[in-house]
Amino acid sequence: MQEHIDLDQKQVNETLLKDVVGTPRWWLPAVGFLGMVFLAGVGAFGYLLNKGVGVWGQNRPVFWAFDMTNFVFWIGISHAGIMISAILRLTQAEWRRPVTRAAEVLTVFSLTAALMAAPLTHTGRPWRSWLWIFPYDFERGVWPNVRSAFVWDPSAVMTYLTASTLFVIIALLPDLAVIRDRTTGMRQKIYGFLCLGWRGTPRQWKLQAVAGILLSALVLPVFVSVHSIVSWDFAVQIGVEGWHSTIFAPYFIIGAIHSGVSAVATVMVLMVWLFKWDKVLRPDHFDAIGRLLIIVATVWFFAFFLEWVFALYTLEKPELVLRELQVFKMPYMPLFLTFLVTAFFFPVPLWLFKNVRRSLFWMFVTTISVNIGMWLERFLIIVPGIIRRQPTEFNWGSYHPSIIEILILTATFAWVAMGMLVFAKVFPLVPLFDIKEGMVGRHVIKIGRKIVPASIRE
Amino acid sequence: MAESAQATQKRQWGMVIDLDKCIGCQACVVACQSENNIPVNEEAHFNQRRAIQWIHIQRYWEGEWPHVKARFIPVLCQHCDNAPCEPVCPVYATYHNTEGLNVQVYNRCVGTRFCANNCPYVVRFFNFWEPAYPNSLKNQLNPDVTVRSRGIMEKCTFCVQRISRVRRQAKNDGTPIADGDRALNPACVNACPTDTLVFGDLEDPNSRVSKLRDKELVEGGRGYHLYEHLGTSPNVIYLKKVDKHAVEEPAHA
Numbered sequence: 088m089q090e091h092i093d094l095d096q097k098q099v100n101e102t103l104l105k106d107v108v109g110t111p112r113w114w115l116p117a118v119g120f121l122g123m124v125f126l127a128g129v130g131a132f133g134y135l136l137n138k139g140v141g142v143w144g145q146n147r148p149v150f151w152a153f154d155m156t157n158f159v160f161w162i163g164i165s166h167a168g169i170m171i172s173a174i175l176r177l178t179q180a181e182w183r184r185p186v187t188r189a190a191e192v193l194t195v196f197s198l199t200a201a202l203m204a205a206p207l208t209h210t211g212r213p214w215r216s217w218l219w220i221f222p223y224d225f226e227r228g229v230w231p232n233v234r235s236a237f238v239w240d241p242s243a244v245m246t247y248l249t250a251s252t253l254f255v256i257i258a259l260l261p262d263l264a265v266i267r268d269r270t271t272g273m274r275q276k277i278y279g280f281l282c283l284g285w286r287g288t289p290r291q292w293k294l295q296a297v298a299g300i301l302l303s304a305l306v307l308p309v310f311v312s313v314h315s316i317v318s319w320d321f322a323v324q325i326g327v328e329g330w331h332s333t334i335f336a337p338y339f340i341i342g343a344i345h346s347g348v349s350a351v352a353t354v355m356v357l358m359v360w361l362f363k364w365d366k367v368l369r370p371d372h373f374d375a376i377g378r379l380l381i382i383v384a385t386v387w388f389f390a391f392f393l394e395w396v397f398a399l400y401t402l403e404k405p406e407l408v409l410r411e412l413q414v415f416k417m418p419y420m421p422l423f424l425t426f427l428v429t430a431f432f433f434p435v436p437l438w439l440f441k442n443v444r445r446s447l448f449w450m451f452v453t454t455i456s457v458n459i460g461m462w463l464e465r466f467l468i469i470v471p472g473i474i475r476r477q478p479t480e481f482n483w484g485s486y487h488p489s490i491i492e493i494l495i496l497t498a499t500f501a502w503v504a505m506g507m508l509v510f511a512k513v514f515p516l517v518p519l520f521d522i523k524e525g526m527v528g529r530h531v532i533k534i535g536r537k538i539v540p541a542s543i544r545e
Numbered sequence: 546m547a548e549s550a551q552a553t554q555k556r557q558w559g560m561v562i563d564l565d566k567c568i569g570c571q572a573c574v575v576a577c578q579s580e581n582n583i584p585v586n587e588e589a590h591f592n593q594r595r596a597i598q599w600i601h602i603q604r605y606w607e608g609e610w611p612h613v614k615a616r617f618i619p620v621l622c623q624h625c626d627n628a629p630c631e632p633v634c635p636v637y638a639t640y641h642n643t644e645g646l647n648v649q650v651y652n653r654c655v656g657t658r659f660c661a662n663n664c665p666y667v668v669r670f671f672n673f674w675e676p677a678y679p680n681s682l683k684n685q686l687n688p689d690v691t692v693r694s695r696g697i698m699e700k701c702t703f704c705v706q707r708i709s710r711v712r713r714q715a716k717n718d719g720t721p722i723a724d725g726d727r728a729l730n731p732a733c734v735n736a737c738p739t740d741t742l743v744f745g746d747l748e749d750p751n752s753r754v755s756k757l758r759d760k761e762l763v764e765g766g767r768g769y770h771l772y773e774h775l776g777t778s779p780n781v782i783y784l785k786k787v788d789k790h791a792v793e794e795p796a797h798a
Contacts, residue, residue: 139695140656141673146594148667150658211656211671211696219635219655229637229653237635237657325629325775326663473662479620479771480667481603484594 094366099522100265103515106362107266113361114512121505128498131491132208140211144489147482148475151209152466153492155320157499158205159339159465160346161197162244162317164458164503167347168194168251169310173303182375184521185367188258189358189507190351192516194251196506197350198244200499206241208495220245236319243309243316250306257298260285261520314340321468328405329472334397338390345380345387345430346461349454352376354507356451358516367517370445377444384435384457391464405477413471418485422463430460557645558703559747559780560734561757562619565767565787566741569617573600573733573742580704580732582690584676597670599701600733616786619742621733622647622668622701623771623779630660630669638698645747645780646703654697661698665772669700703744704731724752747780758782 094102106114135142145152171190175183206216219231220241231238263282267275285291318339321330355373359365398406414423434453443449470486510516577583577600586596600621607614624647630639631647638654641647661669675695678686686692689706693699711729715722724745727735734742745754762768767785770778 139674140671141595141695145673147596147670148661150661150671209657211654211658211698212694213655215655231635232632232637234632235635235659236633237659320659323633324663325777326665326667475667477665479603479618481601481605481620482594482667 094526096523096526099367099519099526100269102364102366103517103519103522104266104269106511107513107515108269110512111361114508118505118508118512121501121508124501125498125505128495128501131494131498135208135491135495136213142489142491144487144492146484146486148480149470149473149484149486151473152470152486153488153496154204154209156462156466156469157496158201158209159317159469160462161201161204161499161503162314163339163343163346163461163465164197164350165194165201165247165251165347166310166314166340166343167197167351168254169247169306170344170348171351172254173306173310176299176303177307180375181525182372184525185364185372185517186351186355186376187521188255188518189354189516191251191255191258192507192510193350193354193503195248195255196503196510198248198251199506200503202244202248203502204495204499236316236323239316240320243313247306247309247313250302250309254299254302254306257295257302258518258521259514260295261287261292262515262518265519266515311340314343321472327472327475328403328477329398329409330468332394332397334390334394338387338394341383341387341390342461342464345383346458348376348380348383349434349457349461352380352450352454353458356447356454359447362511362516364517367522373447373450374441374444377438377450380454380457381435381438384431384438388431388435408476409471412474412476413467419467419471423467426460426463426467428460429456430464555748556643557747557780558624558708559645559745559754559758559782560621560703560731561743561754561761561768561782561784563741563743563784564616564618565784566739567602567617567619568739568741569602569604569615570738571602572736572738573619574598574602576732576736577701579685580687580690580707581702582676582686582692584672584674585678585682593673595671595673597672597699599668599670599699614788618783619733620666620668620771621781622703623666623777623781624701624703625777625779627776627778629663629665629775629777633659633663635659644708646705646708647700648702648705649698649700651691651693651697651699656696656698658698665775665777669698672697672699707731722746724749754782757784 143153168191171183172187176187206220207213210216218227219238260282263278264285264287267278267282270278315336318335321327322332322335324330352373355368355376359368395410398410413419434457437443437449437453443453474483474485476483507516577598578585581599583597583599586598590596600619603618603620605616605618607616624645626641626645628639628641628647631641634640635657636653636655638650639647639660640650656671658671661667661671672693672695676692687706689710707729711722711726714728722729730744731742734744743753743757745752747755747758749755758768760766761784762782767787768782769785770782
C-alpha cells in the first residue's frame, strides 16, 4: 500500500523547487557533455547532407536500417507519456502523481528525437521532406499521397506531439505561478508571462482540471493510433515477407508501452539520484510501476510469441528462411539472444521480487536492460526482414552500420537527456500541485477489519 | 483530327522475355547503362551492393556436378499494373501513366526508399552517391535523359524518352506507331543479339508481344509472371526455358 509523502506543503515547494531556483553543481558539466555529443551527431548529419546517404551502411536491398530502428524506438519511448498521464489519470491510479510531468516531457523530447531519426536524417533529400510532412505545397499543385503510410505517420506523430505539449503546458501553469511568486526581477517577469495570469482562483482550478481530463480522454485514440501507424510502415508492404503481418499493430503498441514505461522507471530512478527527491518518489512508486511493468512485459511477450506462431504456422519457405536468419545465423544470433534475455528473461522474473521492485539500483538496471532489448527487437524486425533472402533477390548480403549512423543514434539519446535536464532546470520536473492535491485528497479506507491508506482513489 | 486519335489511343506497353533464347551476354545491360545515363558501376559499388543496373542478368546454377547448367534471367522493372511501389510513395514520385508505364518523377522524389522496400522484385535503385562519370564519358551522356542526383530513386522506364520521341514523330507525321520500330524499342531490346526481349503494345492485337502473350500466357504455353501469387499483374511476361531433362519442382517446396 502507498506510503504517504511525509512533507507539508512548504517542504514540498522547497524540495521540488530547489534546483529551479538554484543550480546543482553537476548540472552545467552534464548538459555541456550531452550538448557536445549532440553536436557530434549534428556534425555527422551535416556530413550526411554533404555527401549523401552513401555515408551510411545501407545498400540494396537494405534500404532501411538504423534510421527506421531509431524512429520506431523513440516513438516507442514516447508511449510512456500517454500511458502514465492518460491511462493512469483516467483510472485514477494515485502513484502516477510524481511522475506525470516527467513522463510527458520524456514524450515530447523522444517524439522530437523520433522526428530527427526518420524524416529528417532518413530521407535522401532531407531539404525536401517538408513537402510531405507539412503538405501545403500550393505552388506545385502536387498533394501528398494519402495512401502512403508515410503520410499517416507525420499526422499521427504531430497530433501526439501537439497533445503532449499541451499536456505539459496545462499542468505547468499552477507551478509556474508558484515559481513566479518565489523569484525576483527578470525571472519573475518571464515566469509571470509564462503562467498566463494564473492566480489560483477556483474557476481557474476548475478549468485546468477539466482541460487535463479532456486532453486525457482526447488523446486516448492516439494511444492506439500512433504506434499502429508506425507498424503499418512495415505491415502494409507486400515486398518484404517478414513485415507483412497483421499482428504488427497490437504487437508494436504493447512493445512501445513496454519500453516507454521502462524508460519512465529509469527516469524516476535518475530523479531520485540526481535531484534527491527520495521524499517524493517513495519505494512504493517503484513498486507500483514494477507491477505495471510485469503485466505489460508479459502481454508484450505473448504478442511476440503469437507473431512467431503466425509466421511459422504456414511453413512457407520465405518465412522459414527469415526466422532461421534471425535466430541461427551470424551476426543476428547473438543479437537475438541478447534481445530475448534483456527484454524479457532478465528483467521480468526479477520484478516478481518485491525487494527488486523497491530497489532503485535494480529498477535502474532492469529498465535499462529492457530498452536495450527493445531497440534490438526493432533492429531484428527491420534488418533481417529486409535482407530478403528470396529466390529472385540475387543481391544477398548483410548490413553493417557506419560511424555516421552510430553518431546520429547517440545524438538522439543525448538530445533527449539534455532536453530533460534543461527542462528540469527551468521548470519543476515533479508537478507541485499534483502532489499537494494528492496530499489533500488522501484518506484511509477500511478493507475488512484493516484500515489502510487509500492508494487507488483519493 | 488524325493526330488526336493518335494521341488518345489506348496503349499498354509490355515486354516478353524468352528465357529459352537468353545467352546471358549482358549486351542489354551495357545498352541500358549508356542509353539511360546510369553512373558507371565500379567494383566498389558492387562490393557495397549499391550498383545500379536497371536491367540485370541473374545467373544461377541448376543441377549437381557434373550435370550443371547455367541459367540466365534478365530482371528489370516489371511495370506492374497493380504496382506495390506506387501507393507507398508519399509524394507521388512514382505513379502509373496512361500508357501502362510505371514512371518515376525524379523532381518529386525525396528519397524515403519506401518504394524500394515494397518492390518484391527489388528492381528499384537508390542513388547513394552523386553520380560520377569519367571525363571520357562526359560527352556521351544522353541529352534526353535526366542525370539523377544523389538521394533519389530510379528504375527501368522502358526507355520512356524513346517512346515519347516516337509518339511525337508519329503525331507530326500522322502515321501510326509501327510495332517493332527500332526507334521505339528500349535500348536493351535493340541490343539483344538473340531476340530474347520483345517490346510492344499489349493493347494492339497485331503486335508481336500481344500475339506471344495470347499464345504463351492466355492459351497456356510457356508464359508466366514473376511472383504471380502477389497479384501485382506485371507487364513483363517471361517464357520458360525449354528443357526436356528438367525436373518439375513444386513451388514453395
